[in-house]
Amino acid sequence: MTATPRPGRTIALVSEHASPLAVLGGVDAGGQNVHVAHLAAALADHxxxxxxxxxxxxxxxxxxxxxxxxxxxxxxxxxxxRHIPKDQLLPHMEQFGHFLADEWRHRPPDIIHSHFWMSGIAALAAARELGLPLVHTYHALGTVKRRHQRQEDTSPPDRIALEKAVGHGCDRIIATCRDEVRELAAMGIAADRTTIVPCGVDTTVFTPHGPAAPRPPRRHRLLQIGRLVKRKGAALSITALTALPGTELLIAGGPPPHQLHQDPEVRRLRETARRTGVADRVRFTGGLPRESIPALLRSADVVLCPADYEPFGIVPLEAMGCGTPVVATATGGHLDTVADPATGRLFTPGDPAALARAVTALLADPARRAACGAAGRRRVLTRYGWDQVAAATWDVYHDVLALHPSHPSRGRSEVTPGPAR
Incomplete structure (x- = not known):
């Protein structure tokens, strides 16, 4: 049962690298920026x-x-x-935490909600010093990143240990999907410290009703949107295109269009397209204004979300909100958001043939695509609107405010931000 929000509370959202003001599509700008911006707005609406x-x-x-x-x-x-890659920000979290403590010493918020592990380090230090309640959302876990990226993982070596300390030190964890709860349990963080609240989507913006971006006639369109980093799986989409004649692939995200030729990942993907013989059917848009995304989603026959791993993934929700079917990897948050076969299809990560088969079946059946799109729209309306997400988040805040211990250090573990080694 949803608690009735008490008006006038002051809430601090800490998001050290993901500003709600950022332009999306860069290496470190994506779903967390969207989540924080919309959660803040929805809480303000309450x-x-x-x-x-x-x-x-x-x-x-x-x-x-x-x-x-x-x-x-x-x-x-x-x-x-200046811009610093997020994996190099750890040495600055002690200063970040001192700033928060100084600011909150005179005007403390009623509750703090930190986003991402380094925000958790900074916020926990200040919350412990001042005796303030703290809720934490990871958005991504170091254990998952290390498992998938191995030697390519650029996280600080002590990330996982610090993530555990944040998990044990905060008052409550908000996980975004069931898979994250399982990962946290494997880290030794009890499930009863965790509540699942998914990310959301603006169902008034991401809607089937509205203009669609222009597209070439007599050709199917596949669309992939997001950061241009290797783990997002654009190379898999390009490879799958070899089995999908008469189909174009539009890849949206990354640097501004005039800088695409300088981007190493774009160069790698273009070489993949050239080598596999589909370069004439792959187009990169570069980073786009947020307001142009719904029309792009409406223009697609199928939206692809082929990431190697995905802690949550907002793009499937945005696509479903626009009534467009999704084909996504069976991993992380996709397992919760994409209902296979009702709203799209899930396939094994890293398998371009499985991706091509799922897309082929949808492209061959317009009625099936329409049914998936309608079911996806219904799913986001019933589960993933930001008002629902904010209400569920408030339930967690409400519980923490009711149970927060009077002594600031009771039940909290020590965590000291340290330099990356």
């Missing part, structure tokens, strides 16, 4: 005031920006005011 704390990553950013009524973005001076 009558709360939300401040999002994110690192100052450019020299002339104002200290505070009003994102919308009830939501401010606070730029935290932690490290040099």
């Amino acid at each position: 009558g709360h005031h939300v401040t999002v704390y994110t690192r100052q990553d450019a020299p002339h950013l104002p200290p505070r920006v009003a994102l919308r009524p009830g939501v401010d973005v606070r730029h935290v001076p932690a490290g040099p005011p």
